[in-house]
Amino acid sequence: MSSLFTLARPLIFAMDPERAHRATIAALKTGMLPRRDVRDSRLEMTVAGLRVPNPLGMAAGFDKDAEVPGPLLKLGFGFVEVGTLTPLPQSGNPKPRIFRLEADRGVINRLGFNNGGIDQAIKRLRRRAFRHGTGRIGINVGANKDSEDRIGDYVTGVTKAAPVADYLTVNISSPNTPGLRALQSKDALAELLSRTLDARGGRDLPMFVKVAPDLTDADVADIAEVAAASGINGIIVSNTTIDRPASLRSDRADEIGGLSGQPLIALALRRLKDFRQALGPDMPLIGVGGISNADDAYARIRAGASLIQLYSAMVYEGPGLPRRILKGLVSHLNADGIARISDAVGADAPR
Secondary structure (H helix, E strand, C coil): CHHHHHHHHHHHHHCCHHHHHHHHHHHHHCCCCCCCCCCCHHHCEEECCEEECCCEEECCCCCCCCCCHHHHHHCCCCEEEEEEECCCCECCCCCCCEEEEHHHCEEEECCCCCECCHHHHHHHHHHCCCCCCCCEEEEEECCCCCCCCHHHHHHHHHHHHCCCCCEEEEECCCCCCCCHHHHHCHHHHHHHHHHHHHCCCCCCCCEEEEECCCCCHHHHHHHHHHHHHHCCCEEEECCCECCCCCCCCCCCCCCCCEEEEHHHHHHHHHHHHHHHHHHCCCCCEEEECCCCCHHHHHHHHHHCCCEEEECHHHHHHCCCHHHHHHHHHHHHHHHHCCCCHHHHCCCCCCC
16 A cells, blocks of 8 residues: 555645545545455453544544545554544635645645535444444534634534544634634533533534644643543544644645645644643543554653554555554564553653
Protein backbone atom coordinates (compact mmCIF):
# COMPACT_ATOMS: atom_id res chain seq x y z
CA MET A 1 0.00 0.00 0.00
CA SER A 2 2.88 2.37 0.80
CA SER A 3 4.46 1.82 -2.61
CA LEU A 4 1.17 2.49 -4.38
CA PHE A 5 0.75 5.75 -2.44
CA THR A 6 4.32 6.74 -3.35
CA LEU A 7 3.51 6.24 -7.02
CA ALA A 8 0.20 8.11 -6.79
CA ARG A 9 1.43 10.96 -4.61
CA PRO A 10 2.64 13.27 -7.42
CA LEU A 11 -0.79 13.04 -9.05
CA ILE A 12 -2.56 13.61 -5.73
CA PHE A 13 -0.39 16.61 -4.88
CA ALA A 14 -1.00 18.11 -8.32
CA MET A 15 -4.67 18.37 -7.40
CA ASP A 16 -6.29 21.07 -5.32
CA PRO A 17 -6.17 19.77 -1.71
CA GLU A 18 -9.93 19.76 -1.25
CA ARG A 19 -10.48 17.98 -4.56
CA ALA A 20 -7.80 15.45 -3.61
CA HIS A 21 -9.57 14.84 -0.33
CA ARG A 22 -12.87 14.17 -2.08
CA ALA A 23 -11.06 11.73 -4.38
CA THR A 24 -9.70 9.95 -1.30
CA ILE A 25 -13.18 9.66 0.19
CA ALA A 26 -14.44 8.27 -3.12
CA ALA A 27 -11.64 5.67 -3.15
CA LEU A 28 -12.44 4.61 0.40
CA LYS A 29 -16.12 4.27 -0.52
CA THR A 30 -15.29 1.57 -3.04
CA GLY A 31 -14.35 -0.73 -0.15
CA MET A 32 -11.52 -2.16 -2.25
CA LEU A 33 -8.68 -1.31 0.14
CA PRO A 34 -7.41 -4.40 1.98
CA ARG A 35 -7.86 -4.78 5.73
CA ARG A 36 -4.73 -3.40 7.43
CA ASP A 37 -5.53 -3.57 11.12
CA VAL A 38 -2.97 -4.83 13.65
CA ARG A 39 -4.60 -7.28 16.04
CA ASP A 40 -2.57 -7.37 19.23
CA SER A 41 -4.19 -7.64 22.65
CA ARG A 42 -1.40 -5.51 24.15
CA LEU A 43 -2.81 -2.49 22.31
CA GLU A 44 -6.38 -2.84 23.59
CA MET A 45 -7.60 0.01 25.78
CA THR A 46 -10.65 0.86 27.86
CA VAL A 47 -11.02 4.61 28.36
CA ALA A 48 -14.04 6.18 30.08
CA GLY A 49 -15.84 2.88 29.58
CA LEU A 50 -15.03 2.89 25.85
CA ARG A 51 -13.23 -0.28 24.77
CA VAL A 52 -11.10 0.07 21.64
CA PRO A 53 -8.81 -2.46 19.91
CA ASN A 54 -5.96 0.06 19.89
CA PRO A 55 -5.39 3.68 21.00
CA LEU A 56 -5.01 5.22 17.53
CA GLY A 57 -7.95 7.20 16.15
CA MET A 58 -8.77 9.20 13.05
CA ALA A 59 -9.45 12.76 14.18
CA ALA A 60 -12.54 14.72 13.25
CA GLY A 61 -12.34 16.64 9.99
CA PHE A 62 -11.37 13.81 7.67
CA ASP A 63 -14.79 12.16 7.45
CA LYS A 64 -16.99 15.18 8.04
CA ASP A 65 -20.25 13.58 6.88
CA ALA A 66 -19.79 10.02 8.18
CA GLU A 67 -19.29 8.63 4.69
CA VAL A 68 -16.39 6.20 5.32
CA PRO A 69 -15.96 5.29 9.00
CA GLY A 70 -15.95 1.57 8.21
CA PRO A 71 -13.19 1.73 5.57
CA LEU A 72 -11.10 3.90 7.91
CA LEU A 73 -11.39 1.30 10.66
CA LYS A 74 -10.19 -1.29 8.14
CA LEU A 75 -7.01 0.75 7.67
CA GLY A 76 -6.17 -0.02 11.30
CA PHE A 77 -7.64 2.80 13.34
CA GLY A 78 -9.08 1.70 16.66
CA PHE A 79 -11.70 4.42 16.48
CA VAL A 80 -12.90 7.06 14.03
CA GLU A 81 -14.38 10.43 14.92
CA VAL A 82 -16.76 11.76 12.26
CA GLY A 83 -17.78 15.41 11.89
CA THR A 84 -17.76 18.16 12.86
CA LEU A 85 -21.55 18.00 12.36
CA THR A 86 -23.88 20.96 12.85
CA PRO A 87 -27.68 20.96 13.25
CA LEU A 88 -28.21 22.56 9.83
CA PRO A 89 -26.20 21.95 6.65
CA GLN A 90 -23.70 24.66 5.83
CA SER A 91 -21.27 25.20 2.98
CA GLY A 92 -18.44 26.62 5.07
CA ASN A 93 -16.04 29.36 4.08
CA PRO A 94 -15.24 30.38 0.48
CA LYS A 95 -12.76 28.31 -1.53
CA PRO A 96 -9.82 27.84 -1.67
CA ARG A 97 -9.69 26.96 2.00
CA ILE A 98 -7.15 24.14 2.38
CA PHE A 99 -3.42 24.69 1.80
CA ARG A 100 -0.59 22.18 1.94
CA LEU A 101 2.64 23.39 3.52
CA GLU A 102 4.79 20.73 1.86
CA ALA A 103 8.16 22.03 3.07
CA ASP A 104 6.84 21.90 6.63
CA ARG A 105 4.65 18.79 6.33
CA GLY A 106 1.74 20.86 7.58
CA VAL A 107 -1.73 21.94 6.50
CA ILE A 108 -3.68 25.17 6.93
CA ASN A 109 -7.45 25.00 6.68
CA ARG A 110 -10.26 27.50 7.06
CA LEU A 111 -13.10 25.19 6.12
CA GLY A 112 -15.62 26.50 8.64
CA PHE A 113 -17.57 23.36 9.63
CA ASN A 114 -18.68 22.57 6.08
CA ASN A 115 -21.02 19.58 6.32
CA GLY A 116 -24.37 18.28 5.12
CA GLY A 117 -25.99 18.53 8.54
CA ILE A 118 -26.28 16.02 11.34
CA ASP A 119 -29.53 14.42 10.15
CA GLN A 120 -28.02 13.04 6.95
CA ALA A 121 -24.96 11.74 8.79
CA ILE A 122 -27.12 10.01 11.39
CA LYS A 123 -29.04 8.26 8.61
CA ARG A 124 -25.77 6.93 7.17
CA LEU A 125 -24.61 5.70 10.55
CA ARG A 126 -27.93 4.00 11.27
CA ARG A 127 -27.69 2.10 7.98
CA ARG A 128 -24.25 0.84 8.99
CA ALA A 129 -25.02 0.15 12.64
CA PHE A 130 -22.98 -2.68 14.22
CA ARG A 131 -20.95 -3.25 11.05
CA HIS A 132 -17.67 -1.86 12.34
CA GLY A 133 -16.48 -4.78 14.47
CA THR A 134 -14.49 -3.85 17.57
CA GLY A 135 -13.58 -0.39 16.26
CA ARG A 136 -15.58 2.53 17.63
CA ILE A 137 -17.22 5.51 15.97
CA GLY A 138 -17.46 8.87 17.71
CA ILE A 139 -19.48 11.88 16.61
CA ASN A 140 -18.04 15.39 16.85
CA VAL A 141 -20.70 18.12 17.10
CA GLY A 142 -20.51 21.87 16.58
CA ALA A 143 -22.59 25.00 16.14
CA ASN A 144 -23.79 26.63 12.95
CA LYS A 145 -21.96 29.83 12.06
CA ASP A 146 -25.10 32.00 12.06
CA SER A 147 -26.76 30.39 15.06
CA GLU A 148 -28.28 32.72 17.64
CA ASP A 149 -28.00 30.01 20.32
CA ARG A 150 -24.74 28.15 19.93
CA ILE A 151 -25.05 26.17 23.13
CA GLY A 152 -28.51 25.17 21.92
CA ASP A 153 -26.88 23.86 18.72
CA TYR A 154 -24.59 21.62 20.76
CA VAL A 155 -27.54 20.34 22.77
CA THR A 156 -29.34 19.51 19.50
CA GLY A 157 -26.26 17.74 18.15
CA VAL A 158 -25.76 15.65 21.28
CA THR A 159 -29.45 14.75 21.47
CA LYS A 160 -29.50 13.51 17.88
CA ALA A 161 -26.10 11.80 17.94
CA ALA A 162 -26.35 10.01 21.29
CA PRO A 163 -28.47 7.05 20.09
CA VAL A 164 -25.97 6.03 17.37
CA ALA A 165 -22.56 7.13 18.70
CA ASP A 166 -20.02 5.12 20.67
CA TYR A 167 -18.85 8.43 22.12
CA LEU A 168 -19.43 12.16 21.59
CA THR A 169 -17.12 15.16 21.24
CA VAL A 170 -18.13 18.76 21.86
CA ASN A 171 -15.90 20.81 19.57
CA ILE A 172 -15.44 24.38 20.82
CA SER A 173 -11.94 24.87 19.47
CA SER A 174 -12.14 25.50 15.73
CA PRO A 175 -10.60 28.87 14.79
CA ASN A 176 -12.68 29.05 11.61
CA THR A 177 -16.09 29.86 13.14
CA PRO A 178 -15.91 33.40 14.53
CA GLY A 179 -16.41 33.57 18.28
CA LEU A 180 -16.58 29.80 18.78
CA ARG A 181 -13.52 29.63 21.00
CA ALA A 182 -15.21 32.03 23.42
CA LEU A 183 -17.09 28.96 24.66
CA GLN A 184 -13.81 27.90 26.30
CA SER A 185 -14.23 30.71 28.84
CA LYS A 186 -15.05 29.51 32.34
CA ASP A 187 -18.72 30.47 32.69
CA ALA A 188 -19.68 29.61 29.10
CA LEU A 189 -17.92 26.25 29.31
CA ALA A 190 -19.65 25.36 32.57
CA GLU A 191 -23.07 26.01 31.02
CA LEU A 192 -22.17 24.21 27.80
CA LEU A 193 -20.95 21.05 29.52
CA SER A 194 -23.86 20.96 31.94
CA ARG A 195 -26.46 21.22 29.18
CA THR A 196 -24.76 18.82 26.74
CA LEU A 197 -24.14 16.17 29.39
CA ASP A 198 -27.83 16.31 30.28
CA ALA A 199 -28.73 16.04 26.58
CA ARG A 200 -27.41 12.46 26.44
CA GLY A 201 -30.82 11.45 27.77
CA GLY A 202 -29.59 9.33 30.63
CA ARG A 203 -27.29 7.20 28.45
CA ASP A 204 -23.94 6.31 29.99
CA LEU A 205 -22.18 7.55 26.87
CA PRO A 206 -18.62 8.91 27.04
CA MET A 207 -18.39 12.58 26.11
CA PHE A 208 -15.23 14.58 25.51
CA VAL A 209 -14.57 18.27 24.92
CA LYS A 210 -12.03 19.36 22.31
CA VAL A 211 -9.93 22.41 23.16
CA ALA A 212 -7.54 24.69 21.29
CA PRO A 213 -3.77 24.75 21.80
CA ASP A 214 -3.75 28.56 21.87
CA LEU A 215 -4.33 28.86 25.61
CA THR A 216 -2.71 30.72 28.49
CA ASP A 217 -1.83 29.04 31.78
CA ALA A 218 -4.93 30.68 33.27
CA ASP A 219 -7.08 29.26 30.45
CA VAL A 220 -5.75 25.76 31.11
CA ALA A 221 -6.47 26.11 34.82
CA ASP A 222 -10.02 27.35 34.21
CA ILE A 223 -10.84 24.63 31.66
CA ALA A 224 -9.38 21.93 33.91
CA GLU A 225 -11.40 23.19 36.89
CA VAL A 226 -14.68 23.28 34.96
CA ALA A 227 -14.02 19.92 33.29
CA ALA A 228 -13.24 18.20 36.58
CA ALA A 229 -16.41 19.57 38.19
CA SER A 230 -18.70 18.88 35.24
CA GLY A 231 -18.53 15.11 34.91
CA ILE A 232 -17.13 15.25 31.37
CA ASN A 233 -15.27 12.06 30.51
CA GLY A 234 -12.12 13.56 29.01
CA ILE A 235 -10.44 16.32 27.04
CA ILE A 236 -9.10 16.18 23.49
CA VAL A 237 -5.87 18.21 23.31
CA SER A 238 -5.77 19.85 20.82
CA ASN A 239 -7.27 21.40 17.68
CA THR A 240 -5.36 23.46 15.11
CA THR A 241 -3.40 26.58 16.03
CA ILE A 242 -3.67 30.15 14.76
CA ASP A 243 -0.01 30.63 15.70
CA ARG A 244 2.63 30.62 12.97
CA PRO A 245 6.01 29.32 14.17
CA ALA A 246 9.01 31.24 12.87
CA SER A 247 10.39 27.96 11.52
CA LEU A 248 7.75 27.70 8.75
CA ARG A 249 9.28 27.68 5.27
CA SER A 250 6.29 27.19 2.95
CA ASP A 251 5.01 29.95 0.68
CA ARG A 252 1.41 29.58 1.94
CA ALA A 253 2.32 29.82 5.63
CA ASP A 254 0.62 33.22 5.95
CA GLU A 255 -2.80 31.90 4.90
CA ILE A 256 -5.58 32.52 7.44
CA GLY A 257 -6.86 29.43 9.23
CA GLY A 258 -5.85 26.66 11.58
CA LEU A 259 -2.40 25.13 11.23
CA SER A 260 -1.99 21.38 11.72
CA GLY A 261 0.60 18.72 11.01
CA GLN A 262 4.23 18.62 12.12
CA PRO A 263 4.49 22.35 12.92
CA LEU A 264 1.89 21.79 15.66
CA ILE A 265 3.64 18.92 17.43
CA ALA A 266 5.60 20.85 20.08
CA LEU A 267 2.68 23.08 21.07
CA ALA A 268 0.17 20.21 21.18
CA LEU A 269 2.51 18.12 23.33
CA ARG A 270 3.10 21.05 25.68
CA ARG A 271 -0.64 21.61 26.12
CA LEU A 272 -1.18 17.91 26.80
CA LYS A 273 1.42 18.05 29.56
CA ASP A 274 -0.22 21.21 30.95
CA PHE A 275 -3.61 19.51 31.19
CA ARG A 276 -2.13 16.34 32.66
CA GLN A 277 -0.44 18.38 35.36
CA ALA A 278 -3.58 20.46 36.02
CA LEU A 279 -5.93 17.46 36.20
CA GLY A 280 -3.77 14.75 37.70
CA PRO A 281 -3.79 11.17 36.44
CA ASP A 282 -7.49 10.32 36.57
CA MET A 283 -9.25 12.23 33.76
CA PRO A 284 -8.54 10.73 30.33
CA LEU A 285 -6.79 12.91 27.78
CA ILE A 286 -6.77 12.32 24.02
CA GLY A 287 -3.60 13.62 22.37
CA VAL A 288 -3.79 15.01 18.85
CA GLY A 289 -1.67 17.42 16.81
CA GLY A 290 1.42 16.71 14.72
CA ILE A 291 1.57 12.94 15.29
CA SER A 292 3.08 11.31 12.21
CA ASN A 293 4.93 8.18 13.39
CA ALA A 294 5.14 5.65 16.21
CA ASP A 295 7.72 7.70 18.12
CA ASP A 296 5.36 10.70 18.21
CA ALA A 297 2.46 8.50 19.26
CA TYR A 298 4.38 6.76 22.01
CA ALA A 299 5.73 10.06 23.37
CA ARG A 300 2.18 11.44 23.57
CA ILE A 301 1.02 8.33 25.44
CA ARG A 302 3.90 8.44 27.89
CA ALA A 303 3.17 12.14 28.44
CA GLY A 304 -0.34 11.28 29.61
CA ALA A 305 -2.61 10.59 26.62
CA SER A 306 -4.82 7.54 26.99
CA LEU A 307 -5.77 7.74 23.31
CA ILE A 308 -4.25 9.52 20.32
CA GLN A 309 -5.57 10.84 17.03
CA LEU A 310 -4.15 12.04 13.73
CA TYR A 311 -5.29 13.42 10.40
CA SER A 312 -2.82 15.72 8.63
CA ALA A 313 -0.06 13.10 8.60
CA MET A 314 -2.22 10.93 6.33
CA VAL A 315 -1.88 13.62 3.66
CA TYR A 316 1.86 13.02 3.54
CA GLU A 317 2.19 9.39 4.64
CA GLY A 318 -0.80 7.73 2.99
CA PRO A 319 -3.15 4.94 4.08
CA GLY A 320 -0.40 2.64 5.35
CA LEU A 321 0.38 5.01 8.23
CA PRO A 322 -1.97 3.55 10.88
CA ARG A 323 -0.50 0.07 10.50
CA ARG A 324 3.07 1.41 10.71
CA ILE A 325 2.28 3.35 13.87
CA LEU A 326 0.61 0.39 15.56
CA LYS A 327 3.46 -1.97 14.74
CA GLY A 328 5.86 0.68 16.01
CA LEU A 329 3.94 0.98 19.29
CA VAL A 330 4.28 -2.78 19.81
CA SER A 331 8.03 -2.44 19.20
CA HIS A 332 8.22 0.33 21.81
CA LEU A 333 6.43 -1.87 24.36
CA ASN A 334 8.85 -4.69 23.68
CA ALA A 335 11.88 -2.42 23.97
CA ASP A 336 10.68 -0.96 27.29
CA GLY A 337 9.51 -4.26 28.74
CA ILE A 338 5.93 -2.99 29.15
CA ALA A 339 3.17 -5.58 29.01
CA ARG A 340 0.31 -3.42 27.74
CA ILE A 341 -0.04 0.01 26.15
CA SER A 342 -2.27 1.11 29.03
CA ASP A 343 0.69 0.68 31.38
CA ALA A 344 2.64 3.27 29.38
CA VAL A 345 0.03 6.03 29.80
CA GLY A 346 1.57 8.88 31.77
CA ALA A 347 4.84 7.05 32.37
CA ASP A 348 6.77 10.29 31.84
CA ALA A 349 4.25 12.60 33.51
CA PRO A 350 5.21 14.25 36.82
CA ARG A 351 3.75 12.46 39.82
